[in-house]
Structures are given as structure tokens and as C-alpha cells.
Amino acid sequence: MYRDNLEAFLLWYPNVGEAIRAHDAALHRLAAVCNIAFRRLLEVGDFTAAVIEADAMATQKGISIEQTRGAVPAEEWPRLLAEYVINNVRTLPEHYTTATYWRHAAPIILRVRDAASLRQEFDKLDRIGEEVLQAAENAEKTLVAVRLDYTRRFGLPPVPLASHTDPGEM
Numbered sequence: 001m002y003r004d005n006l007e008a009f010l011l012w013y014p015n016v017g018e019a020i021r022a023h024d025a026a027l028h029r030l031a032a033v034c035n036i037a038f039r040r041l042l043e044v045g046d047f048t049a050a051v052i053e054a055d056a057m058a059t060q061k062g063i064s065i066e067q068t069r070g071a072v073p074a075e076e077w078p079r080l081l082a083e084y085v086i087n088n089v090r091t092l093p094e095h096y097t098t099a100t101y102w103r104h105a106a107p108i109i110l111r112v113r114d115a116a117s118l119r120q121e122f123d124k125l126d127r128i129g130e131e132v133l134q135a136a137e138n139a140e141k142t143l144v145a146v147r148l149d150y151t152r153r154f155g156l157p158p159v160p161l162a163s164h165t166d167p168g169e170m
Contacts, residue, residue, distance in 0.1 A: 013146055019139040026135040030128045034086050037121040041082045046115040051078055054105035063101050070097035081109055086125070088113070 010017040
């Protein structure tokens with residue numbers, strides 16, 4: 001049922017469909033680049049060395065790597081940290097078991113984004129990430145224009161898009 005409504009909507013507003021397709025295509029490119037960067041990250045010695053350095057620093061500060069990992073198996077630990085690097089995570093919410101560790105380890109491990117062995121992958125990842133952001137902003141502007149058109153044509157009160165809704169207002 002929703003698909004039928006979407007198809008009818010896109011017939012009336014083909015520019016929305018174009019914006020959605022551009023956004024989705026950019027997301028697919030980003031996912032592909034993230035996967036490539038993730039695999040490369042796990043292959044290169046720069047990342048492994050950074051994890052070893054960060055783990056040693058954490059141990060010196062009295063941070064238990066075992067407790068930090070929580071339910072994450074030891075063999076998955078580098079993959080989790082690689083995910084943080086791919087996503088350029090600077091801080092984690094305090095309820096994460098890895099938050100205390102990451103607060104100290106992030107500056108060490110995130111440096112690999114600038115390592116010569118990985119710079120090309122992360123430059124591309126950052127560039128495609130910007131394309132996704134631009135596509136999302138364009139899709140939002142296109143949908144806002146449709147909403148404004150409906151507001152004017154049908155005398156409807158404006159309703160903010162979800163991205164502009166303050167969670168406290170719900």
C-alpha cells in the first residue's frame with residue numbers, strides 16, 4: 001500500500017524521485033568505499049600498531065581491556081575499533097562499555113586515517129561522505145518545497161520534517 005502511494009506521489013513530483021535516487025546512489029557508493037577502507041584498515045600494520053599502542057596506554061591508565069570489550073570477543077576487538085575509525089567516531093556515550101577506553105585511545109587510533117598507507121581510502125571515504133550529505137540536504141530541500149506547495153494549495157498548517165523536530169517536543 002505504501003509503495004503504491006509513493007509511486008503515485010513520485011508521478012506528481014518526479015524531482016523528488018530524482019533526489020531520492022541520487023541520495024540512494026551516493027549511499028551505495030559510500031557503503032562500497034567504507035567496506036574497502038575497512039578491509040584495508042584491518043590489513044595494514046599502521047592500524048595494528050595503533051591498536052597495540054592504545055591498548056598499552058589503556059592498561060597503563062588502569063583500564064581493563066577485558067572489561068572494556070564487554071561481550072565483544074577478543075578476535076572481534078580490532079573490527080570494532082576499525083568500525084569506529086571508518087565512522088570517524090571521536091567520542092562515545094558513557095553507557096558504552098568502550099567509552100572510557102575510546103576516550104583515551106581515539107587520538108592514537110584515529111591517527112591512522114592520515115597514515116600514508118590509508119590516506120587514499122580515507123580521502124575517498126570523506127569525499128563520498130560529503131556527497132551523501134549534499135544529496136541528503138538536496139532531498140530534504142526538495143521535500144520541503146513539496147510540503148510548502150501542499151501548505152499553500154490546501155491551506156494546511158506547516159509540519160516540521162522529522163530532522164527538525166526537537167525530541168522534547170514529541
